[in-house]
Amino acid sequence: xxxxxWSFASIWxxxxxxxxxxxxxxxxxxxxxxxxxxAMLDRYQKFFGVKPSNPYDVRSLRKFEAGxxxxxxxxxxxxxxxxxxxxxxxVKYQYxxxxxxxxxxxxxxxxxxxxxKAQAELHDLELPEFLDRTIxxxxxYFKEKYPDGLPVAPLEIKSVGSFMFERYWVLQTADPRHKxxxxxxxKADNQPEGHLVLISKDDCRMIEVGVLNPxxxxxxxxxxxxxFSKYIFGKTTPPKEPEIVYQPxxxxxxxxxxxxxxxxxTLNYGYKNQAEFDAKYKPQIAKWNRTLNRMVNGDNMTKLNxxxxxxxxxxxxxxxxxxxxxxxxxxxxxxEEVSEDNG
Numbered sequence: 001x002x003x004x005x006w007s008f009a010s011i012w013x014x015x016x017x018x019x020x021x022x023x024x025x026x027x028x029x030x031x032x033x034x035x036x037x038x039a040m041l042d043r044y045q046k047f048f049g050v051k052p053s054n055p056y057d058v059r060s061l062r063k064f065e066a067g068x069x070x071x072x073x074x075x076x077x078x079x080x081x082x083x084x085x086x087x088x089x090x091v092k093y094q095y096x097x098x099x100x101x102x103x104x105x106x107x108x109x110x111x112x113x114x115x116x117k118a119q120a121e122l123h124d125l126e127l128p129e130f131l132d133r134t135i136x137x138x139x140x141y142f143k144e145k146y147p148d149g150l151p152v153a154p155l156e157i158k159s160v161g162s163f164m165f166e167r168y169w170v171l172q173t174a175d176p177r178h179k180x181x182x183x184x185x186x187k188a189d190n191q192p193e194g195h196l197v198l199i200s201k202d203d204c205r206m207i208e209v210g211v212l213n214p215x216x217x218x219x220x221x222x223x224x225x226x227x228f229s230k231y232i233f234g235k236t237t238p239p240k241e242p243e244i245v246y247q248p249x250x251x252x253x254x255x256x257x258x259x260x261x262x263x264x265x266t267l268n269y270g271y272k273n274q275a276e277f278d279a280k281y282k283p284q285i286a287k288w289n290r291t292l293n294r295m296v297n298g299d300n301m302t303k304l305n306x307x308x309x310x311x312x313x314x315x316x317x318x319x320x321x322x323x324x325x326x327x328x329x330x331x332x333x334x335x336e337e338v339s340e341d342n343g
Contacts (some may be wrong), residue, residue: 025051030092033103033184036224037177039258040238041268044231052263054273070159070199071106077131078155081138082118083109085152091188095222098229105185109195110152115143130204154185154194165200165207167249170334174198174209180221186213187221240268244281244288244315251326251335253288253312255281288312296326296335 027049035043056064078084085108094100118139127135142150158178160168168174174196182194191213198207211217231238245256259265260274271277291308294301301309313319329335 025049029099031099031101031225031228033101033181034177036101036180036184036221039241039262040228040231041240042258042262042264043228044238045264045267047232050264050267053267054263054265056263066201067159070201071157073131074155074157074197074199075107076127077135077138078107078109080118080127081135081142082113082115083138083142083150085109085111091185093184093188095225098225099232101184101188101225103181103184105154106157107155108152109155110150112149113142115139151192153191154182154189156182156185156194156196157199158196159199159201162200162202164249165198165202165205168198168207169200169205171249172207172209173249174207176217176220179209179211179217180224182211183213183215183217183221186211187218242315243269243277244285246316246322248325251329253285253292253316255285292323292326295323296330 025046028047031043031047035046075084075087086105087107088104089108090102090104092100092102118135156178158174164175178196182196186192186194193213194211196209196211198209199205228238230236241256241258241262243256243259244253246252247254255278259269260277262268265271265274265277269277271280287308288311291305291312294305295309309319316322326335
């Protein structure tokens with residue numbers, strides 16, 4: 001490699017790794033909105049200030065920073081288009097006899113726009129051409145369709161990896177945890193609707209999922225808060241998460257990401273790191289998914305398939321229901337084939 005007098009990449013990478021302030025681990029009295037729907041055992045330990053046995057590594061922290069960049073880009077578009085009403089607004093809600101939940105909205109958009117001012121300021125920023133084009137289109141659309149402005153509504157931004165984005169794109173849905181987080185903002189401010197925007201990190205595509213208030217989402221939101229509050233008030237440790245799960249979004253078995261990405265992976269489950277956890281289950285899950293695929297296709301079962309079915313049913317006695325669900329997904333074109341390589 002050529003010996004250069006200086007390296008821009010080195011400066012960039014070192015800057016990302018430095019200067020990030022670690023939050024102190026201390027007990028608190030409220031639930032963060034982004035935690036609702038997450039692993040209760042992890043949340044319980046965080047709530048009481050237990051220091052993680054597996055803190056986020058540098059790569060994970062950079063992923064968070066990449067998400068912040070996308071959120072910032074959307075904010076620039078909203079601001080320049082005259083759509084931004086407020087940002088990073090803290091809101092709080094509490095059911096009777098439960099812990100309070102608090103969080104801050106990414107953005108609120110709406111109100112009366114000054115289209116001419118927004119247009120005049122746009123080209124002075126020297127933004128990339130695709131952002132200029134996007135903002136121009138946004139301005140033209142809202143000027144024509146909503147000349148008197150929009151009702152104020154929260155806009156929550158989430159950047160997503162390509163694998164899960166494709167699934168969300170096909171199903172036009174989002175992670176239930178993100179829906180509950182957005183619902184919290186609606187509940188706290190008594191707003192009728194919110195917009196959850198998912199951005200593909202790879203190709204800039206967006207999905208927008210609406211969340212309403214009132215909504216059936218409140219059932220899961222409230223159930224989660226009530227259950228977690230019982231654990232906290234009773235100082236009762238929640239159970240561990242199952243290490244293998246069936247994912248309705250993909251129609252497949254997988255390692256439980258709530259375990260794999262746990263900051264308490266060693267403390268709670270005894271694995272040194274995520275690689276050790278994945279190594280234990282990856283071959284088993286690949287075998288399970290190949291057998292599931294054959295069942296969905298109606299293939300003849302081999303001796304190994306029958307042995308695998310018996311193995312699966314020890315953990316998932318509802319396997320037959322899962323097969324019927326996957327058959328329906330496949331008929332609707334929402335289920336990909338499982339190959340020998342991808343499990």
